Amino acid sequence: MRYVLSVVATKIRSATRRGIPTATVGCIYEGYLLAEPVVGRGMVLFRDPNGRRMITTAVRRVLTTSDAHVLYVETENSVYRLSISELSHAAVAG
Numbered sequence: 298m299r300y301v302l303s304v305v306a307t308k309i310r311s312a313t314r315r316g317i318p319t320a321t322v323g324c325i326y327e328g329y330l331l332a333e334p335v336v337g338r339g340m341v342l343f344r345d346p347n348g349r350r351m352i353t354t355a356v357r358r359v360l361t362t363s364d365a366h367v368l369y370v371e372t373e374n375s376v377y378r379l380s381i382s383e384l385s386h387a388a389v390a391g
Contacts, residue, residue: 301329301330302330303328303329303382304327304329304342304380304381305325305326305327305379305380305382306325306326306328306342306377306378306379307323307324307325307380308321308322308323308326308375309322309376309378310375311375312374312375321375326344326351328343328344328345328350329342330343331343333359334379336355336358336359337355337356339352339354339355340356340372341353353372353374353375354372354373354374354375355372357371357372358371359371366380366381366382367380367381368381
């Protein structure tokens with residue numbers, strides 16, 4: 298068993314070309330993080346019990362807020378608002 302963070306990640310900004318926003322801005326991704334986002338590595342969000350996952354481009358910076366359950370993660374292509382809902386146990390292979 299490992300501890301995982303149950304999160305809701307909302308994409309709040311995406312890389313644009315010629316000032317045109319992408320269709321994925323505003324998308325909500327629910328799942329689990331096995332570790333906090335680390336600068337220089339892709340953030341991995343496990344989205345279902347069958348192992349489907351979302352991997353972002355490399356993290357550029359992580360911004361905290363006064364609310365301990367909210368942080369912002371800037372990647373090379375996007376910015377995500379992470380709402381951490383709980384710390385839970387999960388059986389994770391590996």
